[in-house]
Amino acid sequence: MNAADLGLPVAVPSTALFTDQYELTMLQAALRGGTADRRSVFEVFTRRLPEGRRYGVVAGTGRVLDAVENFRFDEPQLAFLRERGIVDEATLAWLAEYRFRGDVWGYPEGEVYFPGSPILRVEGSFAECVLLETVILSILNHDSAIAAAASRMSAAAGGRGLIEMGARRTHELAAVAAARAAYVGGFDSTSDLAAGFRYGIPTVGTSAHAFILLHDTERDAFRVQVDALGRGTTLLVDTYDVTEAVRTAVEVAGPELGAVRIDSGDLLLVAHRVRQQLDELGARDTRIVVTSDLDEYAIASLAAAPVDAYGVGTQLVTGSGHPTASMVYKLVARADSADPAAPLRPVAKRSLGGKASVGGRKWAARRLDAHGVAEAEVVGTGEVPAELAGRQLLTRLVEAGKVVAREPLEAARERHIAARAGLPLSAVQLSRGEAVLPTEYVTP
Amino acid sequence: MNAADLGLPVAVPSTALFTDQYELTMLQAALRGGTADRRSVFEVFTRRLPEGRRYGVVAGTGRVLDAVENFRFDEPQLAFLRERGIVDEATLAWLAEYRFRGDVWGYPEGEVYFPGSPILRVEGSFAECVLLETVILSILNHDSAIAAAASRMSAAAGGRGLIEMGARRTHELAAVAAARAAYVGGFDSTSDLAAGFRYGIPTVGTSAHAFILLHDTERDAFRVQVDALGRGTTLLVDTYDVTEAVRTAVEVAGPELGAVRIDSGDLLLVAHRVRQQLDELGARDTRIVVTSDLDEYAIASLAAAPVDAYGVGTQLVTGSGHPTASMVYKLVARADSADPAAPLRPVAKRSLGGKASVGGRKWAARRLDAHGVAEAEVVGTGEVPAELAGRQLLTRLVEAGKVVAREPLEAARERHIAARAGLPLSAVQLSRGEAVLPTEYVTP
Known part of the structure; x- marks a missing residue:
């Protein structure tokens, strides 16, 4: 069956216009300013769960992979941008050649998440990564909001x-x-x-x-x-x-x-x-x-x-x-050039009005207690402590532009059941409460 | 620009699967039972506005027209239905020939509405009308919910x-x-x-x-x-x-x-x-x-x-x-046959749990007070009273399957501004309250 028959953004000419205009104007400015190819790391995370919710559910990852693969500017998209004068000819020429060639790591679909969990990490040049912000957030914010509600309902339905x-x-x-x-x-x-x-x-x-x-x-x-x-x-x-x-x-x-x-x-x-x-x-x-x-x-x-x-x-x-998750897509680290050897420096908006975030390229692991029950979401930069190395949550989804982690939807469904079962029992209480796991930050 | 380049359900092969399965199983049963061609009238309305809201805004009508026009079962859709065994061969053969050939009347896009307003009226055989339920409701429920929020924000922004x-x-x-x-x-x-x-x-x-x-x-x-x-x-x-x-x-x-x-x-x-x-x-x-x-x-x-x-x-x-409007699509009248001369009889689910509705094919008009300000939404069956004939709200959108009311989006935007301006001033108060107009029913 051909998904294009449904008008779904899979095997369709392009998902490239599911994009906020500022991504293209930033691209134009960065190309002009010589900063577009700086090696960059963007991360998707949420600062908080919806009020009263105990855990979040990652959903939409498979759709993100489809969207990244189909993110390209063909003639109709380029003609639109030209006609509207949204970006200049140099930028249009760059867009015509665009394919995402970087790496994506992420929590696998169906996994649970908590405030600060680096749900997705996108690495590549600033230019190639900045363009994906809106489509990635649209998919993850929508799908994760629905999956979280579904998970609570399925816990309540008891089989x-x-x-x-x-x-x-x-x-x-x-x-x-x-x-x-x-x-x-x-x-x-x-x-x-x-x-x-x-x-x-x-x-x-x-x-x-x-x-x-x-x-x-x-x-x-x-x-x-x-x-x-x-x-x-x-x-x-x-x-x-x-x-x-x-x-x-x-x-x-x-x-x-x-x-x-x-x-x-x-x-x-x-x-x-x-x-x-x-x-x-x-x-x-x-x-x-x-x-x-x-x-x-x-x-x-x-x-x-x-x-x-x-x-x-x-x-x-x-x-x-809670019809949307509040995930954001933030630049957390960048180098001064495209050189893979150039050091990545953590970056973050300074705190103001509660929108601070933690800079640096992150790993995440779920620490278990003596009974094998999850007790903390540990998020860090630098080296992963040896005792958490086997409990890491981020898996490779895209490698040098190639999707490497397709899986049947059933796998995500089973993963969710297992992930939820690994949480403290209070996770499935319907009453309002705090996130069932604390998020701990480890910095070198 | 070709909308299909976006994967939007416009000029795509089909919108026919944006449908709940029961519409097809009802079709199969009605075809088998000889009742599928009974002349029928379905109406879209809402029993109530979201809590505290003063008025609703009709949006998505233009998208409904696109969806109806593209509602057809091509080979991929038929193959899916056959493979899953969802309907029998006789039904598949009927679906292969399906085009909506009935009439659609509706509040024009941008118009305001109230509880009971017959926002859309779909007339034709039971079979051809019942299939459109889900896609029509999806569009109107989503788009109207957003437009209502936008309207309140635009009133608050004061230009x-x-x-x-x-x-x-x-x-x-x-x-x-x-x-x-x-x-x-x-x-x-x-x-x-x-x-x-x-x-x-x-x-x-x-x-x-x-x-x-x-x-x-x-x-x-x-x-x-x-x-x-x-x-x-x-x-x-x-x-x-x-x-x-x-x-x-x-x-x-x-x-x-x-x-x-x-x-x-x-x-x-x-x-x-x-x-x-x-x-x-x-x-x-x-x-x-x-x-x-x-x-x-x-x-x-x-x-x-x-x-x-x-x-x-x-x-x-x-x-x-309020991420969705609570519009429903209900059979309100039907004949005993396909004969255009056969009388339409009003039908309605009996009241139980607050889901009663008013039977009969309806007209609607907005009555003005002496100062030209709207004072009531009048909904009726039978003849339109002479004094309201010039204030009718339903316009013809589709005639014998042909879309007859395309308009630029700007027209809907201007219509909304005018419709809102015609309401009592309390309509644009942000505080919670009742619908700003009462709905009055007139039956012969």
């Missing part, structure tokens, strides 16, 4: 099925990335066909209230649906009267009915009643799916209810109150 | 410049749509080059802290930037010490310096100091741009500060606390 159903609540292409991020964060399936097409995520879905209303009676609608989709289908039972609908559903489909869906009302109460009714009707294996403005708290509150799967929309794709 | 700078805080393609919606809502420009490329929105941007840090001194950085971009450029003055930076900036660029940008600290205080310093240095025409976690409240709080333009990022592209 019950989780269906991503939020496409209609977010931009149509953000929805595809959201379904992907939700899968990384622990969801099982999505209603979004484009996400199935592009990323191979399992897709699900049966019918809506409109389908019931199209027919003269609920019974007619159920019969038509069961005839077409089989007894294993999910019937929507809350268009009129739930008790009546459940009775009709089992009459039409028999006790082999796959599932019923409840999309409104007091879900806790209704789920109990429906379960009892299904059992009395002999439909003991018929599952109950609930979908109605769920978030991690609503999911947790249904833990004691006889619910088999949750469909989550709005709150998932909007990050459950 | 000062507004720059959209949020690309890095949202999905890379959502960012392009967000810049477009922000422009509709009253913003003047964007930092996002893709939005300039695709929609012709003015783009701006000069430099970041990384550019200062790349150079050995702030003075070096300013000199390089002014040499490359001219004295009219905007210099970023908060990397180290603002007072020092402003002095250096004027020394390097002279009093013709275009602008300085402040991106951190107490903006009210710093802006006053910088203005005084610039004036003392003779740089009376040098503008002050502020950018640092602004929202409509922060913008309003700077009303008395000597600020010339605001750059807004996170809070704009996340809808300032």
